Amino acid sequence: MLPVPLATLELLGPPGERSATLSGAWTLAGLRNAGESLERALADAMTEPDLAWNALGIDALDSAGAVRLWRAWGQALPLALLSRPEHGRIFDRLAAVPQDEAKAPPPQGPTEWIIALGRPLLVLRTVLADFLALLGQLALDLLHVCRHPADMPWKEISANLFKSGVRAMPVTALVGFLIGVVLSYLSALQLRQFGADVFIINILGMGIVRELGPVLTAVLVAGRSGSAMTAQLGVMRVTEEIDALATMGVSRSLRLIFPKVVALAIAMPLLVLWTSAMAIIGGMVSAWSQLNMSHNFFFQILPRVVPLENLWIAQGKGFTFGIAVALVACHFGLRVRPNTESLSANTTSSVVTAITAVILIDAVIAIATRGIGVPKL
Amino acid sequence: MTAPVIDIRDLSTRFGEVWIHRHLNLQVEQGDVVALVGGSGSGKTTLLRQIIGLLHPTLGDIRLFGEPLFGGGVHREQALRRRFGVLFQHGALFSAFNVFDNVAFPLRELGCFDEAMIHDLVMLKLSMVELLPRHARLMPAELSGGMVKRVALARALALEPELLLLDEPTAGLDPDRSDSFVRLVRQLDKELGLTVVLVTHDLDTLAALESRVAVLAEQHILALGSIEEIMAVDHPFIRNFFLSDRSRRALETH
Structure with a gap:
């Protein structure tokens, strides 16, 4: 039986100058198994913007894990990050994802209700x-x-x-x-x-x-x-x-x-x-x-x-x-x-x-x- | 030594009175790219459907990742099915959903991510298959054949599968589209370290993917190896398939 994949995050050091150490399997399965405790740790880590991240301990990283980290980092690579070179590529890819063009809200004019009324009539x-x-x-x-x-x-x-x-x-x-x-x-x-x-x-x-x-x-x-x-x-x-x-x-x-x-x-x-x-x-x-x-x-x-x-x-x-x-x-x-x-x-x-x-x-x-x-x- | 990703032992399939496969054996190791080739009606797609558990074999045993496909409760079967992704021949996109919802569907079914996370993941998958954010709002009926395959590939990759099964991935695409689709699969394969099994007729695809080839003829796997090894086998089907003028031209260009 294979070991159960698990994503872990440890926050070390005194408050103010802490560092975050990532390890385990940052994969879809690893995230699911980690569940709430990982979410809490990530939320905690996000309160400190200048945290130093050590991702060398990550054994497996897939796009679900990468997106979770990317979101925790606020859609950009943190300044202080240690990561394995083979994991760098997926973050490059994430950075290259074209941003969704702003969804323009439909113009809500005073004539909106007339349009809403007229559409079924036209149909x-x-x-x-x-x-x-x-x-x-x-x-x-x-x-x-x-x-x-x-x-x-x-x-x-x-x-x-x-x-x-x-x-x-x-x-x-x-x-x-x-x-x-x-x-x-x-x-x-x-x-x-x-x-x-x-x-x-x-x-x-x-x-x-x-x-x-x-x-x-x-x-x-x-x-x-x-x-x-x-x-x-x-x-x-x-x-x-x-x-x-x-x-x-x-x-x-x-x-x-x-x-x-x-x-x-x-x-x-x-x-x-x-x-x-x-x-x-x-x-x-x-x-x-x-x-x-x-x-x-x-x-x-x-x-x-x-x-x-x-x-x-x-x-x-x-x-x-x-x-x-x-x-x-x-x-x-x-x-x-x-x-x-x-x-x-x-x-x-x-x-x-x-x-x-x-x-x-x-x-x-x-x-x-x-x-x-x-x-x- | 880990178990082979796909382990088929002594598989026999019968439809009515006709035996499709008899004593078929096939092992696919992790990281392999294996192309199943064979004449029309030789049971390639049937074999693929048996590997993904849509059809029960008449006799014999199929194991994925060392585990049997059936039995052991709904949750075990579901967990096993989430470890592979399938690209169907015609895409099999849900026609009532747009592109975004098609790719998001398996992630939502998983029920462990919030919508914002799903949104980012879907956008990443779409960019992996070289689609733009504006394509996310299109309906499947509005897509070209090549785009349907890309979206279907993105959906197959949504749950981070370890094994990807492709049924005729380049059928119905023009040579240019077909080339770029093959390049895409190859690049993703390298990047994600997938095991890929594909069914194809297309020699260009075979040559470009540099895959190992499993020849399905006479109801079993006739030969398994690189294209050069296969071409050295002396068998009427292999001669016809790989050594005709048309095939030579296709293989020489790669």
């Missing part, structure tokens, strides 16, 4: 401008594939349809079914008090088909596929894959973004249908166990209390939400800069913005369609 403006450019590019792509149907990226659309549509079916089914069960259970508790058991079909049918189904699916897809799209585009940007595509004459928007948007525009209405169906089945199971309502009865009443228009509204919502989620995801994916922080920040923004956008759009559609598909009393 918002560029974000919106980029988003608009993305939208315009997609419109151009659409026009292009209408004119040249051979350029339609079928393979990419199909792959995205599978990834973000088919692969999402289990999770949306599970969540939809459970939400249906919970909603039905809670409503049944209330309705039973009024003997209005039969209205559970109205509540479940209208609530799920028209509102809950589309929004729930959109939130799940934004979290699942939206984040994946952002991360994928982001990493492709960082690894310059997007640039490589561009140099091969392949349009990034036509091959990467357009298929994602089209795939989600197709997949989302189908997923909405699927999730709503699962939620209604969940609600039906719960109604059967809570209220003893037969499945046959449920199915007979459902079409009567939920007019067909609601289904079309839900499909329209699914279509719109799909486009919104894909656009937001791609937009933030293209904003990723080559560092991990930016990737995580943009993925977060992508999901949060997509969900917020979905809820906003939902509110607008709810107002626009308030007279359609509501059963007359």
Whole structure:
């Protein structure tokens, strides 16, 4: 076992004309092992500016030890210093370290708060401008594939349809079914008090088909596929894959973004249908166990209390939400800069913005369609 | 007699059905500069990753400074890992930190210095790798390839390692940058008395570092010695690697 390296400092002589003797290993490990007692001795030594230093006893000196001494000496060699010649070089190096140019404090003017207020607004403006450019590019792509149907990226659309549509079916089914069960259970508790058991079909049918189904699916897809799209585009940007595509004459928007948007525009209405169906089945199971309502009865009443228009509204919502989620995801994916922080920040923004956008759009559609598909009393 | 810095005995590595190394032995003494050379896919980088403990060998034993790499508790392993520094092929700088914070990170993790001391140490390390104070505020994405390697070297040197491992230190640098990087490593090696192990394809680097060469072929260390000694060995791989026209030109210029 090697001896434990230790940096030591001894102060000898009467006060006023003392000398400091350094010995041992002035290395990172030696400093760590010496700990507090060495710090105290150094602090004590620093109170006397004209101390004579004897560093001949230092067995090992590395840059950590040298910097510690350099700091104790006040960034300059002491006038009275005895040291080994081989240690001189590191002090020469320390003396040659260029001093950090004075960090100019940012000018704190009276207009500072206006600047602080305006900066996020300017960022918002560029974000919106980029988003608009993305939208315009997609419109151009659409026009292009209408004119040249051979350029339609079928393979990419199909792959995205599978990834973000088919692969999402289990999770949306599970969540939809459970939400249906919970909603039905809670409503049944209330309705039973009024003997209005039969209205559970109205509540479940209208609530799920028209509102809950589309929004729930959109939130799940934004979290699942939206984040994946952002991360994928982001990493492709960082690894310059997007640039490589561009140099091969392949349009990034036509091959990467357009298929994602089209795939989600197709997949989302189908997923909405699927999730709503699962939620209604969940609600039906719960109604059967809570209220003893037969499945046959449920199915007979459902079409009567939920007019067909609601289904079309839900499909329209699914279509719109799909486009919104894909656009937001791609937009933030293209904003990723080559560092991990930016990737995580943009993925977060992508999901949060997509969900917020979905809820906003939902509110607008709810107002626009308030007279359609509501059963007359 | 101190134990060799790196002591690999009877190492065998298997990936799936393929044996990468079989009965590989390698000893590196203190102060040595050893270059691992070998064809693509001969397992150079795998060996390096095993030396630094990122991969477990299938069979065999690796000791650093006479101590086994694994076992003996978290603190012993951590203390052992602080005795060597690694320069990864692509730098592996933390992209969310700027240059200063990248170099300061291992020092802060150590938890025994205050910020002012860390600042001075980082500035010293940066000047050692010939970077200027104004570079300290740059982000890794803003650096050129040569600067990334320098910052990564400064970070590898932050904890005063006794052993420095370099994975393809000059890959992706232009000849000029590559020369100056090799000069830098050599100068630091002399100044700090490091033991250096590097993986390289580049004969210029080999010749300029005046290193001992370990040839990795046929799943073990085929030969270990100075370039002249290696070139005297009659083996198809060595003939191809060192005695082709291109190689001759590279070696003659040094």
